[in-house]
């Protein structure tokens with residue numbers, strides 16, 4: 001494993017090991033058991049004191065304005081602990097929302113919403129997905145509707161799997177402002193304080209993962225009024241702004257989960273060097289070495305695809321194909337890494353004595369959110385077919 005480059009990544013690694021890993025391991029990565037919001041405040045105070053809070057945030061609000069390439073080693077170190085991204089304020093969905101607001105928000109919206117998000121006094125949520133038959137893998141199915149009224153908009157609809165909604169200061173809500181569900185039409189993004197009348201937390205959806213603060217919530221939006229000044233960007237351009245957020249957000253997920261998978265791998269390699277079986281160390285047995293080597297290959301390939309996508313994002317602002325490829329590969333490769341790590345550790349690999357089982361539990365949903373693997377493959381294939389399809393064949397024949 002190469003040493004993290006740069007002083008910031010090294011400082012992040014030391015901070016995570018000293019302040020965050022012990023509490024993550026004591027509570028098996030269960031954020032509510034570990035103290036929930038109180039733990040977030042405590043760890044973020046420590047990160048602020050160490051000069052490590054919100055390193056990707058805009059400089060005017062106290063961040064370091066790191067670009068995607070610069071974020072990569074730092075976020076990987078943060079992800080080494082399940083609570084690390086929260087401690088540094090680089091966790092989903094806040095990190096992606098900071099990125100989006102930094103690109104799209106007006107001056108007044110920056111002061112009201114972005115500033116408290118960067119300094120850690122507020123959390124946020126991004127509300128896109130809906131129960132069937134609403135928007136899921138297919139955003140065009142969006143059913144939550146915003147209707148124009150005097151001075152603002154009235155929003156009605158239902159959202160689910162909204163990470164961090166319980167306890168969030170505000171929501172970014174995607175709602176349809178033209179067309180019908182099933183047609184692309186127009187969507188608009190709205191900023192809404194989460195305690196405003198018209199927002200009701202229906203329930204927490206119980207999922208396999210337990211490390212994300214505020215859970216994954218179902219929300220009912222009933223006659224929610226949003227004034228014109230809280231429209232994020234221009235009306236009808238919501239789907240385009242979603243792309244501004246999604247490409248980078250996918251890559252920062254890859255960065256963080258690479259850190260978690262690396263931890264599982266390191267634990268497993270240590271186990272293999274200490275455990276004796278059949279007269280030798282596990283680490284000297286060929287099939288155990290294959291598990292170790294395949295993990296190294298998957299981690300290296302993930303980092304290479306991530307680097308390429310981040311370079312393109314930093315240069316062009318968009319990298320749809322590269323981020324789809326990197327996200328799909330990483331979500332599957334990192335799950336393979338953690339699964340091999342569990343296998344190598346035998347019974348302890350699936351126990352609470354080692355951190356591997358909890359990392360496996362937290363990592364599994366990554367193959368579903370930010371675009372399921374099948375949807376990314378579909379879009380990668382469509383691009384390839386457009387590029388190499390019949391017209392190219394006829395001209396080259």
Ligand SMILES: Cc1cc2nc3c(=O)[nH]c(=O)nc-3n(C[C@H](O)[C@H](O)[C@H](O)COP(=O)(O)OP(=O)(O)OC[C@H]3O[C@@H](n4cnc5c(N)ncnc54)[C@H](O)[C@@H]3O)c2cc1C
Pocket residue numbers: 093125126127128129135136137138160161162163164207209216365368369370371372374375378
């Ligand atoms: C832990 C977690 C956190 C989340 N956080 C948020 C959040 O903060 N905000 C938010 O808005 N949403 C969030 N989501 C929702 C997430 O974005 C959706 O789950 C995802 O977009 C898939 O939508 P869906 O669940 O409705 O699945 P569906 O749309 O019902 O799709 C189900 C499955 O169908 C298959 N499929 C879909 N399309 C195709 C295709 N074209 N070709 C072949 N197969 C296909 C895929 O295997 C897919 O997994 C979260 C989800 C999870 C699990």
